[in-house]
């Protein structure tokens with residue numbers, strides 16, 4: 001005890017390497033730090049005993065071992081001194097079969113041994129999940145000798161040679177019974193095969209087996225003890241290693257030279273397993289991922305469990321980016337999955353609920369549709385109690401062909417009748433007006449028009465009780481007459497014919513009747529049931545009769561509504577008023593609209609701040625059939641939008657927000673699809689051309705008219721696509737949109753600012769301006785037919801400010817000017833602007849610098865300008881010069 005022997009000395013004595021001795025020491029439970037550590041006498045004795053015991057058993061083992069040298073070598077590694085017996089195995093091969101047979105028969109357990117071998121092979125990849133959990137347990141018990149695994153390798157390298165697998169196998173068998181080993185080879189092979197089918201159990205058995213077998217080795221139990229322990233421990237280690245390999249299956253069937261790493265990994269893994277009581281599959285899975293294993297194989301094991309639990313809520317549609325966030329995955333992953341579904345998508349694309357559901361399922365989520373139901377807040381349309389119903393005024397729409405006198409008739413009626421009850425006030429154009437007669441009251445929808453106002457008519461028909469079809473007695477049935485008939489028929493609205501222009505000499509009402517009879521509008525005098533009135537908007541003749549007919553018809557219809565409830569109606573017209581904000585004319589159809597009511601209308605909401613009737617009078621409330629201009633919208637609604645009063649502001653806002661969200665998502669979804677589809681369509685059939693248009697108009701009515709007019713022009717060869725339509729001035733975003741979609745921008749009754757002009761030029765966007773619809777229609781038509789005449793384009797030259805004027809005999813007024821921008825050119829086209837308003841358009845007649853004629857005068861110079869046939873020039877006027885350049889038509 002006093003003199004300490006160092007590990008190194010002892011290893012020399014025993015003929016072991018320091019490392020081997022250190023192993024031995026560790027197995028004996030003697031803790032040393034290095035080969036220089038001292039050992040007490042007791043410890044030395046212990047080691048010596050153990051060593052000698054081990055070497056004896058080793059001898060016996062080796063002598064008995066007839067099989068391949070594998071085992072021997074391994075043994076020898078454990079106790080080097082016994083390296084000599086190695087050659088023996090080759091000499092006694094025959095003994096094996098018997099022993100093997102015995103072992104196999106006597107002990108069916110040998111299975112575990114092969115296990116390790118079976119486990120190791122690559123099929124680890126095939127059945128990772130099964131084997132894993134079980135394999136981990138043994139690891140958890142004995143992970144403390146990672147180095148052993150590395151040691152084991154040299155053994156194999158040494159020579160076991162051809163069949164390293166067998167080596168392992170036999171080693172495992174050894175503790176059980178050396179003599180059995182030979183037989184193990186064959187039996188093992190069979191078992192291996194079996195194993196392959198059920199790899200799960202082995203790991204567990206591997207551990208238990210050594211003990212069982214250790215008892216059996218009858219031949220030399222005692223002497224073998226020490227060696228056995230050692231060997232067993234080694235085997236365990238080796239088994240451990242194998243188990244590790246087995247359990248580490250999925251990602252890495254590790255190359256042997258990496259076993260150390262694998263063992264370390266195994267340690268981590270076992271720790272993970274220990275930590276948890278359940279859900280084993282999960283943590284190892286994660287570890288494996290961390291170790292650089294493939295992520296994908298793991299997912300299937302983890303995802304299903306999540307699936308049943310996780311839900312996401314979607315309302316109609318969802319942006320791809322939002323869906324990714326909700327699923328907690330990268331957008332790219334979703335895009336990838338969508339591609340696999342054959343859908344190309346971008347982060348901002350909206351997915352409909354079906355697509356989103358499929359996608360979410362892939363990531364283990366359920367989709368719950370959570371549509372916001374505005375029905376909860378908006379009172380459902382219900383049949384009113386008959387007792388609550390009160391008579392209401394008929395709402396009348398006047399339709400007819402262009403120039404047949406619709407506007408004239410409306411005006412004539414208004415002029416002649418409106419004052420009867422609503423004295424005072426100035427007639428306001430709010431899209432509808434009230435007419436009081438001695439016989440009764442009516443409301444007229446003011447939808448004057450050209451054929452292009454079809455949209456307005458259609459909208460009118462939704463709220464209209466009676467249609468007055470105006471047909472000029474001197475013209476008869478024309479295109480729009482037919483359309484009007486179809487519209488009113490489709491809407492199921494009774495129609496009264498007003499044969500107009502009866503004052504005209506060539507008026508031929510009989511012809512009109514004949515022609516209309518072809519459309520089943522047979523007059524009463526001919527035995528039909530269509531009411532005819534013969535009027536003259538010009539002379540106001542027959543108006544009373546017409547109105548009486550209308551009121552009679554209304555009586556027949558028994559038009560009633562319940563005024564004692566929240567108001568419902570439709571927007572007749574809406575606009576953005578500079579001073580008052582968004583205003584809309586509502587035709588109340590049921591209930592009563594009060595000042596202060598909260599409402600929802602289309603995508604917008606609001607609170608009634610003010611109500612005006614068609615005479616501009618501020619009123620407190622409006623009942624059924626009353627057209628009323630409402631202030632208080634938070635945005636400009638669209639003509640035809642339903643207007644519904646709701647309980648309070650909150651509800652109104654909530655509903656409007658929901659509608660806007662839905663609309664946005666729908667638009668997004670639609671836009672992307674259309675782009676894709678049209679792209680495909682263009683590729684598939686190049687014969688079909690598409691004329692894209694962005695239309696901006698002054699008011700909603702014009703916009704609808706324009707859209708309807710051009711949309712109708714679509715043919716099989718050329719499709720007219722309205723990329724966007726809106727009211728108000730042309731904005732930068734309109735130009736960008738037109739530019740992005742190769743669209744022509746049409747401005748109806750709107751003009752661009754200088755900045756917008758510049759941007760349009762930069763973007764090479766063609767802007768066309770119109771103030772007459774048929775002109776626009778004709779040009780678009782011509783463009784589509786490829787017949788558009790060369791375009792005369794205006795090229796701005798410059799501006800000069802008039803500083804003074806001179807009256808020159810025989811010449812007229814000459815303006816003394818300063819060119820403030822660009823230049824003026826002789827014979828250039830010109831406009832005279834006074835306070836920004838064009839008051840003359842013509843040509844520069846004379847251009848002089850001092851007394852000389854000048855061809856052009858540049859900015860910063862004074863000049864004298866005479867305008868062709870125009871003398872009313874005043875100081876402060878602006879003379880704008882421009883050129884007209886003929887260009888090839890670009891609309892097609």
Ligand SMILES: Nc1nc2c(ncn2[C@@H]2O[C@H](COP(=O)(O)OP(=O)(O)OP(=O)(O)O)[C@@H](O)[C@H]2O)c(=O)[nH]1
Nearest residue numbers: 402403404405406407408448449450501536537538
């Ligand atoms: N002689 C005569 N001319 C009429 C009568 N009614 C309308 N006109 C004229 O017919 C032309 C067209 O009348 P409008 O009232 O503008 O016709 P419209 O149907 O409203 O035309 P659009 O608004 O372009 O669709 C005008 O010049 C009117 O003066 C009528 O009863 N007698």
